[in-house]
Amino acid sequence: MEQYKNVFIFDHPLIKHKISILRDKNTSMKEFRELIEEITTIMTYESMSDVELVPVQVETPLEVTTQYRVAEDSIAIVPILRAGLGMVNGVHRVFPTAKVGHIGMYRDEETLEPHEYYCKLPEGIENKTVFLIDPMLATGGSACDALNALKKRGCKKIKLMSIIAAPQGIKAVAEAHPDVPVYVSTLDRGLNEQGYILPGLGDAGDRLYGTK
Numbered sequence: 469m470e471q472y473k474n475v476f477i478f479d480h481p482l483i484k485h486k487i488s489i490l491r492d493k494n495t496s497m498k499e500f501r502e503l504i505e506e507i508t509t510i511m512t513y514e515s516m517s518d519v520e521l522v523p524v525q526v527e528t529p530l531e532v533t534t535q536y537r538v539a540e541d542s543i544a545i546v547p548i549l550r551a552g553l554g555m556v557n558g559v560h561r562v563f564p565t566a567k568v569g570h571i572g573m574y575r576d577e578e579t580l581e582p583h584e585y586y587c588k589l590p591e592g593i594e595n596k597t598v599f600l601i602d603p604m605l606a607t608g609g610s611a612c613d614a615l616n617a618l619k620k621r622g623c624k625k626i627k628l629m630s631i632i633a634a635p636q637g638i639k640a641v642a643e644a645h646p647d648v649p650v651y652v653s654t655l656d657r658g659l660n661e662q663g664y665i666l667p668g669l670g671d672a673g674d675r676l677y678g679t680k
């Protein structure tokens with residue numbers, strides 16, 4: 469696959485281990501949900517190395533020192549409904565105070581075109597670093613539309629985090645939104661005719677919520 473300078477594919481042994489269990493069709497809904505959260509937490513650490521810090525004065529038992537903290541209220545999480553919801557707690561483990569917006573998208577099963585059906589974002593989101601999260605980046609249609617929706621509402625600094633991606637999804641996002649860093653845990657082989665990622669893990673929403 470073509471190399472894109474803003475696409476980061478993690479090659480972390482712990483993530484590989486967890487994804488192998490996630491893919492297994494015999495993994496229970498409970499374990500699937502827990503794994504999505506755990507992988508998201510690891511990815512959040514990895515994708516935060518450039519987070520903006522502000523100096524603060526801290527008094528230790530011995531002296532006053534200048535230390536650095538993530539600026540208060542500078543991060544927002546936006547899951548793409550539904551499957552992105554499964555990743556929210558994983559980011560919250562690292563940033564418990566991050567506000568959460570929601571974008572509802574579904575793919576038309578015939579055309580694979582995404583449709584936005586809901587959007588509610590925290591006030592002031594245009595000044596925050598926004599983590600757009602969705603476990604699956606397949607054709608990239610949902611992510612591209614969600615990025616357009618966020619940009620239309622003034623967001624300037626957005627990071628996309630997906631657990632499993634197909635080359636088609638990476639290409640679509642990297643070409644339409646070259647300013648957005650894309651973090652994925654693993655790059656899969658491709659898509660089947662129904663737009664499912666291969667080998668993938670099936671339908672992430674159904675596996676998270678037991679709807680099939």
Ligand code: PRP
Nearest residue numbers: 549550551574575606607608609610673
């Ligand atoms: C899944 C997934 C992504 C989208 C990826 O959602 O969670 O949002 O498909 O596919 P794309 O890259 O081809 O757009 P789905 O539309 O199945 O909705 P759901 O989360 O409500 O099940």
Ligand code: URA
Nearest residue numbers: 606664665670671672
């Ligand atoms: N959405 C999913 O949930 N899984 C896929 O493989 C592709 C899109």
